[in-house]
Amino acid sequence: MISVTRKSHFNAAHRLHNDDWSEEKNAEFYGLCNNKNYHGHNYDLEVTVTGEIDKESGYLIDMKYLSGIIEKKVCDRFDHKNLNLDTEEFKNLIPTAENIAVVIWNILRDEINPDFSISIKLYETQRNIVEYSG
Amino acid sequence: MISVTRKSHFNAAHRLHNDDWSEEKNAEFYGLCNNKNYHGHNYDLEVTVTGEIDKESGYLIDMKYLSGIIEKKVCDRFDHKNLNLDTEEFKNLIPTAENIAVVIWNILRDEINPDFSISIKLYETQRNIVEYSG
């Protein structure tokens, strides 16, 4: 078993807000992240694919194919977007880094050979990072 | 003459839009950055101060003082904000990285000993960077 990782990135705006909570509770719990006018991040994304090397090609997976899938299915969808307003995925899901990582994992799970396991590492800032492996 | 540099950061949402242009021209010129619902960035900020070493202390400027000024006057003002909606500075100024750098330079120029020259380096992303020295 071997793993390959591809780094990508996208920039987006978001707001953390639970519609079932009062304004006061949202402001207290999420702090600055609750700003009603949104704030934003440069999201750095690492996608790791694990499986067996193909003996013939010496590849686990073609990196051009993998990076193409990530660009088309993840980055094009979220880059330069307002996650709360411009995406289907976060219409009813709070766009915390944790939830964004889970959403990306689910998107890519449908696109990548099921013989491979996949893992997502998402940097919301250089100091706050989330990892999800399904 | 010696220079000291302090790195800080803030996260913000913004939109690039010239009110004097048509919607079509804005969309064509600014591309994804014109998204009416905003997008965002992790802005990394380097402030460089240049002058003569104080022989007695061995400091050019006390880094705790410098980082305190940057936090209070710049980061607290812009962090987790929507630059277009939440700040006075960008009510009538397009928040391009160039303009943000000039605004930060002007803010800090008023706060730092005029015997020192200052320079701003602003990373909008890890690949797009602006520098301004007045």
Added chain:
Amino acid sequence: MISVTRKSHFNAAHRLHNDDWSEEKNAEFYGLCNNKNYHGHNYDLEVTVTGEIDKESGYLIDMKYLSGIIEKKVCDRFDHKNLNLDTEEFKNLIPTAENIAVVIWNILRDEINPDFSISIKLYETQRNIVEYSG
């Protein structure tokens, strides 16, 4: 299961010396790290917490809470200190990167919800790194 990681840092002096060994053996084994006058490092610390997302908040753990605990319990204790002379933890324990990582893990294990597992990654330099998960 999901993991979140928070990066912090502290600067400290230390010396590697086993009191049960001769001066010669210490000098030979630890080399430059045995310098009796101490040397020092910028320690970069990554704390990873693993568990289940709280559906209501979309958080695994509040990053402000986590970073506050790390600052208060770890960084304030070790930052700008001589690990051998200024701390209780290394009075009788050699402050190798391995032992520092174990000490930090034990400190944080007492502070973080036992439903979560925790892991420590400590960079003594950018080329020498230790990881400990209990």
Added chain:
Amino acid sequence: MISVTRKSHFNAAHRLHNDDWSEEKNAEFYGLCNNKNYHGHNYDLEVTVTGEIDKESGYLIDMKYLSGIIEKKVCDRFDHKNLNLDTEEFKNLIPTAENIAVVIWNILRDEINPDFSISIKLYETQRNIVEYSG
């Protein structure tokens, strides 16, 4: 159980080409990496060793010893080399990042105490990474 990681690097040229395939298939499959005149990379290498701390020294493994082994057995062998032409290892093995990681793991497995498990992380570029643990 604790892990220590040492970072090293080497620069090399390589070409991806399967001698059992036609020129057309090689060109189509490997793309630019198939260039008959070679291209090259700065390979960043992280070697992770996992085991139990030696209570007496506070070390898992002496980092000077570990870095010496990596320099002598891996970097000296591959640094500033053409992997296809100048090395025994890739005479009959396509030097993909995956295969290079496996080769390095096998080289180091013979050199490091079998009580320790080892893992290799190889950065072919800052965006393409391979990990192998045997």
Added chain:
Amino acid sequence: MISVTRKSHFNAAHRLHNDDWSEEKNAEFYGLCNNKNYHGHNYDLEVTVTGEIDKESGYLIDMKYLSGIIEKKVCDRFDHKNLNLDTEEFKNLIPTAENIAVVIWNILRDEINPDFSISIKLYETQRNIVEYSG
């Protein structure tokens, strides 16, 4: 006056060899870099453009235009190439990092508005860097 910088990268093989020198002198002077079978690098490139902000757009230069020029004129020309064998520029010029920086500066000088000054920063490795401003 303000500066904007765009980062790009390309991977290439090269060999340092002066045809006017003996094999012995080449081997002694260039060391490992003289390997007749080539070695290679991940070249990180920063292009800095300096001039006056356009008041209307808030841009010095459109970053999409700048990055497009760099990709088309520099990266496509050198990426995954053997600089000695596959390029016109280094047929009769030794591809040291210094010479590569000068060649890139000359290529871009012809493409960018002469009202702007330009500067090149080229990382041959993360520890060896060249800067050229014409």
Added chain:
Amino acid sequence: MISVTRKSHFNAAHRLHNDDWSEEKNAEFYGLCNNKNYHGHNYDLEVTVTGEIDKESGYLIDMKYLSGIIEKKVCDRFDHKNLNLDTEEFKNLIPTAENIAVVIWNILRDEINPDFSISIKLYETQRNIVEYSG
């Protein structure tokens, strides 16, 4: 004119203390950096040399020579040392980052061809940086 930069590093302990000041003034002015038992840093050092390319070799200066000088004259002198106690240079000079940069510049100025200008960039931490050009 072209510039080449070489990165190196050393680890050291230090204490900021002005013997002409009272203990109280030292503690207040230097804060944690005044700790009588010392603290330490990983110092990252960039040395930039500027001059004309040698047409024959394509080099400004041989990087192996430059890195050898830096290792021998700077890193070997300060690495794993207590700057206050173990070095001649800081017996009577407070080892602030500013003063360390000036000392390193003076050391290297004596070693490098006077046709070249030199510049020092010293990272005391990743967020505090000093530059000195004589």
